[in-house]
Amino acid sequence: MFPRRNQRASGNAHPTPRKHRADYQILLYMGILVIIGLIVIYSISPARVEMMNAGGNSALAQTHFMERQFLYLGVGLTAFFVAASLPLNLWRKYPKHVLLLGLLSCALLSFLGLLMDGGLIIKTNGAVRWYDFGIISFQPSELLKFGILLFGATFLGKQVAQKKVNDLHETLIPIGLIVVVSVLLVVVMQKDMGTGLTIFGMVFAMLYAAGLSRKWLALGVGISLVSGVLMVLFSPHRITRVLTFFSSSGVSDAASYHINQATIALGSGGFFGKGLGHGVQAFGYLPEAVNDSIFAIVGETFGFLGSTVVIVLFAALLWRILKVMEKTVAPEWRILTAGVFGLIATHVAVNVGAMTGVFPLTGVTLPFLSFGGTSLLFTMLELGIVMAISRYTTHMNITKQEAVRETTVRRRGVGRSRYASPRRNK
Amino acid sequence: MQTNQDYYRTVGLRSTILWWVVVFFVFIFILRLFYVQVVRNSYYVEEAKASQVTKLTIFPERGNIYAVDNLGEEIVPFVLNETVYTVFADPYEVKNALEVRNVVNEIAAGEIVETGFDLLDDKKLRYAVLARQVSRPQAEMIAKKELAGVGLQKGSRRVYPEGILASQLLGFVDNEGIGKYGLEGYMDKELGGVPGRLETVTDVRRIPLTIGDDNVSQPALDGSDVVLSIDRSVQFKAERLLREGLERSKATKGSILVMNPSNGRILAMANYPTYDPAKYTEVDDYAVFQNKTVAYPYENGSVMKTLTMGAGLDSGAVTVNSTFADGTGCYKMEEWPKAICNVEDDPKKAAATMLDVLRYSLNTGVIYVLRQMGGGTINDQARNTLYSYFHDKYRYGQLTGVEQDGELAGTIIKPTDQEGSSIRYANMTFGQGMDNTMIQTASAFSMIINGGTYYKPTLVRGTYQQGQVIEKMPEVVASSVIRADISEQIRDLIWQGRKTGFFGKNDPEGFKVGGKTGTSQVIDPKTGRYSDDNSIGTYLGFGGSNSPEYVIMVRVDDAKVPGYAGTSAAGPIFNDMSNWLLRYLNVLPSAG
Known part of the structure; x- marks a missing residue:
């Protein structure tokens, strides 16, 4: 029996609850978000295609983006359901390998970027973020994030069990090293500040859930802020973005144009939105309309109502993830769930923050809505694992449960979960 | 040492904290979205319009x-x-x-x-x-x-x-x-014409989209095709005769104006030097762009005597039979040290007639007319009367409204002005001391010989629509400005004046061609005084049979031939033009 074996193997005093029904709210919220994304992509696909074909280098079909997104969704949903039904132990087996693969594929990409322009890689505005395998392209930084997630979860889980989370040499330096190397690869080599931020957000959430002490937390936040400022200072294009953010004047550089057009899309949408097929911003005005800027298109199409619904759905999804986290007994799965929370939360905050002009512009996708295969695949895979973890939650918040357990264990000496029977978790 | 319980408590607390962080951001974002999408909606709708809507002007x-x-x-x-x-x-x-x-x-x-x-x-x-x-x-x-x-x-x-x-x-x-x-x-x-408007939502490349309800499409209204009153042959002849006339008198600048006195239509209007409108960018001296017949007020000189005489007859100050003593050929005014004298042709008659005034161009004669307006002296009444004719009836000092850019009104000094002295008014009777354009003088002259109807001088005969000329009616500015019988008298007087003068003997028989020369000295910009070396010659006249068919006014700026420029330089151009026009217009000689 898996739970009991787990109990013995970890040597943990905490019992792992029996497998029960997964938290289908996660699937529900994700599904609605995916459908909203599909509808929006469907409505602006012709506009995007027309703009791209006008460049003369392509002859795509009107529904190109829609078709592609269907394909990606097929792959992503498969990954989600497979991950949701695979035994959790699988993710414990190769975290190091996945992490190494992620690091290597990123490093190789940067190396290829120095050698060639085009061919196996895609270079845009001097940044190399994609492998190009003909019909399919691949963003290795997503694999890297997944690697960090798996490795971080298993590694920190082990450290939690050994109460070494706050140990500088055994926990913080290794994790710090992984983060620094990854961020170097992603931010410096790929010029992808957005992905760098999401790695930070993910690792921070994992450490936070692992119980990092306040001292280290404060230090970590301090170091992150300083390194963030340094990175901005050493990269001119980020300086302009930050300056753009702080000056509302008509600086006509690309970033301010982007934010300006996003705000116009949102603002012109009004309360109820312009309706499907009535948006104009996707006709070349708003950059990255199907990808990073899709939230602005949602706002233009469905108005304040639509954009609020999307935000609330994300909040609901994050809430469910947090619920899974706080009811998960096994530290590695709790930390992994926290990582997924951090990842999705950072993506949404950075993306929506940029589109609404609350934060400076950094190009990250809006999970489940943005067009893009790799991002969709990995986000769904990761959420699928959370879905799998949700099958093993306890009924109660572990804090309370612990309190109950300690008293009951002492009083009655009962070592097994009170909620062994599969039941809908609330 | 941290206990499990502490640890789980921490984790639970942190989960709650993370949730509140989420709530905080959700709150911030929704607040911001509310501001952008609801509060500032109309502003961004305008912004969107400004960037998405292309306003194209359709040029007519x-x-x-x-x-x-x-x-x-x-x-x-x-x-x-x-x-x-x-x-x-x-x-x-x-x-x-x-x-x-x-x-x-x-x-x-x-x-x-x-x-x-x-x-x-x-x-x-x-x-x-x-x-x-x-x-x-x-x-x-x-x-x-x-x-x-x-x-x-x-x-x-x-x-x-x-x-x-x-x-x-x-x-x-x-x-x-x-x-x-x-x-x-x-x-x-x-x-x-009127430019059309096209307002349409476009994509970023400015290609119109079918999105949006307030697209505007308003076609352009093409400009109208205008038919000039100018007759190509008359214009061509006028330009040629002007050029040849200027060459003869070694002059470099001049103008000619031919109009129909019975409707104000201008048949020819030309200046020399001129320019090629297809190569206007190559012109250095922008003065050449000006149509000097309307944009160059100058002292017309003795041609004005015809108009002074018209005023004298119409006001009743003199009649065609009036005479005056011109024994000295000069008129001395108290206010002025120098007497105003006539040219050397003056026979200095003891009783000079009104015809003599025009025939010999007697300055003393038109001053006599002015004096008669005041009952014998150049008083306020005399000056007021002359002013009312010159300004109100002949419309000097006012734009004629001829369809030309840059028309100038010239200057005429009011009798009430300090400058409007008797000596000035005496000078004005023979065309000095006031600046007027040729179009003003030719229009007023047309009026006094056509029976007293002042037609607005015009270059436009009508518009051209679907191969048809839609004629514009001649525009009467004022009718019965002077009495019709007076008009006939002054016309005859001008005809007689020419006929008995230097040019008249060569005029073809059976036609009534009348005219008057004028030579005005030009103020030398160096000395500020009238110079004898430089003068503007003008000829103003009409031609026809029983009724006048045309009015011609010629101006030569810088003739370098002996004699008075009005006679030696401008007159011959008038003669050539007039003789040619009599044939071109098929004017039939009258029996008388």
């Missing part, structure tokens, strides 16, 4: 300008439009600057804008003009070469089938499509 076709020929039998084009192209480059897109230079140079060498090619290497630029006013065949050749980054912009330019004929009265259209000078300047709105 400028009206053609026609003239008549053969006394209105024929309509001939004077100004038409031609499609031309501007060759431009987007330096950012240009791949081979050298090839672009060679191709454009080879095909449109004459229309090249040299500086445009220097901009081709500046990749930051998106627009550089390489050649202007390239013809359609040239443009097609350039288009065939399919040069990367080179485009053609359709435009229009004015073409002049008659070349430089009537250039100053036509004016030209500048690079911005705005009419300048002459008729093009004055009738810019009518000729230019």
Whole structure:
């Protein structure tokens, strides 16, 4: 029996609850978000295609983006359901390998970027973020994030069990090293500040859930802020973005144009939105309309109502993830769930923050809505694992449960979960 | 040492904290979205409109300008439009600057804008003009070469089938499509038409989309085709005779004006020197753009005696039978040290007639008329009477409204002004001390000989619509300005004045050709005094049989031949023009 074996193997005093029904709210919220994304992509696909074909280098079909997104969704949903039904132990087996693969594929990409322009890689505005395998392209930084997630979860889980989370040499330096190397690869080599931020957000959430002490937390936040400022200072294009953010004047550089057009899309949408097929911003005005800027298109199409619904759905999804986290007994799965929370939360905050002009512009996708295969695949895979973890939650918040357990264990000496029977978790 | 319980408590607390962080951001984002999407909605709707809606101006076709020929039998084009192209480059897109230079140079060498090619290497630029006013065949050749980054912009330019004929009265259209000078300047709105509007939501490349409810599409209204009152043959002859006349008198500047006194229509209007309106950009001296017949007020000189006489007769100050003592040939005024004297032709009669006044151009005679207006002296009444004729009836000091840009009103000093002294008014009787344009004098003169109807002088006969001339009615500014019988008297007096004078003996029999010379000294800008070396010669007259058919006014600025310029330089041009017109207009000699 898996739970009991787990109990013995970890040597943990905490019992792992029996497998029960997964938290289908996660699937529900994700599904609605995916459908909203599909509808929006469907409505602006012709506009995007027309703009791209006008460049003369392509002859795509009107529904190109829609078709592609269907394909990606097929792959992503498969990954989600497979991950949701695979035994959790699988993710414990190769975290190091996945992490190494992620690091290597990123490093190789940067190396290829120095050698060639085009061919196996895609270079845009001097940044190399994609492998190009003909019909399919691949963003290795997503694999890297997944690697960090798996490795971080298993590694920190082990450290939690050994109460070494706050140990500088055994926990913080290794994790710090992984983060620094990854961020170097992603931010410096790929010029992808957005992905760098999401790695930070993910690792921070994992450490936070692992119980990092306040001292280290404060230090970590301090170091992150300083390194963030340094990175901005050493990269001119980020300086302009930050300056753009702080000056509302008509600086006509690309970033301010982007934010300006996003705000116009949102603002012109009004309360109820312009309706499907009535948006104009996707006709070349708003950059990255199907990808990073899709939230602005949602706002233009469905108005304040639509954009609020999307935000609330994300909040609901994050809430469910947090619920899974706080009811998960096994530290590695709790930390992994926290990582997924951090990842999705950072993506949404950075993306929506940029589109609404609350934060400076950094190009990250809006999970489940943005067009893009790799991002969709990995986000769904990761959420699928959370879905799998949700099958093993306890009924109660572990804090309370612990309190109950300690008293009951002492009083009655009962070592097994009170909620062994599969039941809908609330 | 941390206990499990502490640890789990921490984790639970942290989960709650993370949830509140989420709530905080959700709150911030929704607040911000509410502000942007609801509060500022109308602002961003306008912003969106400003960037998404393209307002295109549809340029109307400028009206053609026609003239008549053969006394209105024929309509001939004077100004038409031609499609031309501007060759431009987007330096950012240009791949081979050298090839672009060679191709454009080879095909449109004459229309090249040299500086445009220097901009081709500046990749930051998106627009550089390489050649202007390239013809359609040239443009097609350039288009065939399919040069990367080179485009053609359709435009229009004015073409002049008659070349430089009537250039100053036509004016030209500048690079911005705005009419300048002459008729093009004055009738810019009518000729230019009304631009159409196209407001449509477009994509970022400015290609119209079908999205949006408030797209506006308003077609342009083309400008009207104007038919001039100018008769091509008369205009051609007038320009030629003027040029030849100026050559004869070694003058370099002059003007001629031919109009129909019975409707105000101008048949010819020309100045020399002139310019080619198709090459107006090559003109250095912008003064040449001016139509001096309307834009150059000057002291008309003794031709004004005809008008003074008209005023004298009509006001009753004198009659055709009046005489005055002209024994000295001079008139001395108390206010002025020097007496005003007549020219040497003056026979100095003891009883000079009104005909003598015009025939011998007696300054003392028109001063006599002025004196009679005051009952014998140049008093307020005399000056007021002369002013009321000159200003109110002859309309000096006012624009005639002839369809020409830059018309000037000239100056006439009021009797109530400090400057309006008796000596000035005495001078005004023979055309000194006041500045007027030829169009003013010719129009007033037409009035006093046509029976007393002041027609607005006009260059426009009507509009041309679907091959038909829609005639414009002559515009009567004032009728019965002077009595009809007085008009007949003054006409006869002017006719007799010419007939008995220097030119009249050569006039063909059976026609009534009347006229008056004028020579006005010009104030030397160096000394500020009237100079004897420089004078403007003018001739003002009419011709016809029982009724006057035409009025001709000629001005020669800088004649360098002996004698009075009005007689020696301007008069002969009038004679040639008048004789030619009698034949051209098929004027039948009267029995008398």
